[in-house]
Amino acid sequence: MTSIADKNIVDCFANKIKERKHKQQEAYAEIIDTTAELSRSHGQFVKSAFDAGLKKCDNDEMLLDTFEAFKKDLQHKNALLKEKQHAITGMASDIDQKKIQKDAIIQKIERLKEENVRRKESMMSQFKANKDRLKNLQKYRTAFQENLGMEIRKIRGTAQHVNGEKLQFVFRNINPTDLNSAYVVTLGIREDRVYQIVSSDPALECLPDLERRLQETNNLPAFLASIRKQFISRAR
Template identity: 55%
Template sequence: MSCLSSSKIQLIMMSVTDPNLSDRFTSAMEEIHNEHLKTYADIVDTTADLSHSHRQFVKSALDTCLKKCKDDEKLFETIQTFKRELGHKKMILKEKQLAISDTMAEVQEKEMQKEDIIQKIQKLKEEQIKRKDLIQFQNAANKDRLKNLQKARLVFQDHLGLEIRTILGKTQLVKGEKLQFVFRYIHPSDQDSAYVITMGIKENGSYQIVSSDPVVDCLPVLESRLQETNNLQAFLANVRKEFISLARS
């Protein structure tokens, strides 16, 4: 409440001696009461205004909080979505890394196979070169042997009845082209009787005795001497001597 003004107090004091004191006092009290009522009304209006403002503030704050909660919920959902997408991307990345590792392993394995194939090709090339050199060597040796055969044919065929035949072996042991030397004029009483020795050439170009008919006991010795000297004429001459010895024994 507001305090009484000094003029009103003076009025009250002056009214003590006034015969109309009661009326004035009542009037003063009514005025004070009215002022109090006015002040109270002002307080009520102010309180109402404050209460309304407070309600508006609380409503605004509540709306703000509700909006903030909704925004937070959306943000949380967005974060969860990002987490799920991140987890999915990590899984895809892991799968790709495994695929890359497998691919790298396959590439390394193929590189090793490539190196192995290159080495094998190089080895085959070297072997081919060796075979080529061996074939050339064998061809040269065969040419020499053909020359020796031609000389032997001239010496033995025309004068001693030697016949040279070419045959093909049918068994694994005598597979390939063979030469068969047929000697005649061996047996004193049967000049047409045939004494045969069959020969071949090994892969290394050396001579190989396949068989003789009749069997010559010292044939392995004669074969070894032929391989050492490569003198086919001397070998055939020695074989003819052995056949003559067999025919006369």
């Protein structure tokens, strides 16, 4: 067994310890360098990630602001759309109402046209009837004037229910003391084509009865004869 006091052995052991310590120091240095490199790399990565995160955060904020702007714009457009839809609904309602009013006016116009046609036909019929009656009166005019001393005058004026042209019958040769004295009865035709006595001079109490009889019989010569008799009776 080699003695521990051998100087070579001590030196060899010391060298080995130094060598091992040197290796450990190198290993530590390598570990430290690797740790430092990893730490530097990690710092760069963290900084890069932080910058990327910050940029992404900024982008997200911009995106959020853009989204909020789009959201507000969409809400505004929806509000405008609702207003326009409400306005369109109101316009449609107005159009429908005006269409109903237009149809009502058209129907009213048609009714008025029909009424005017009926009224025109009625007026034409009444005019024809009046014209025929006046024509018949003209036939008796000469005979009345020659035989009864009567004059027929056409007059115009207004009276209750009687408008337009009227006939005034002037009787003479009534009063024996004054054959030229005039006795007058005015006759018209109502809107319903019925004879009506407008007035008489002098007034006769029996005029309502004579008028009723004339309206019932439509016999104008008999009526005039009765009037003449009443005037003669009144004069005498």
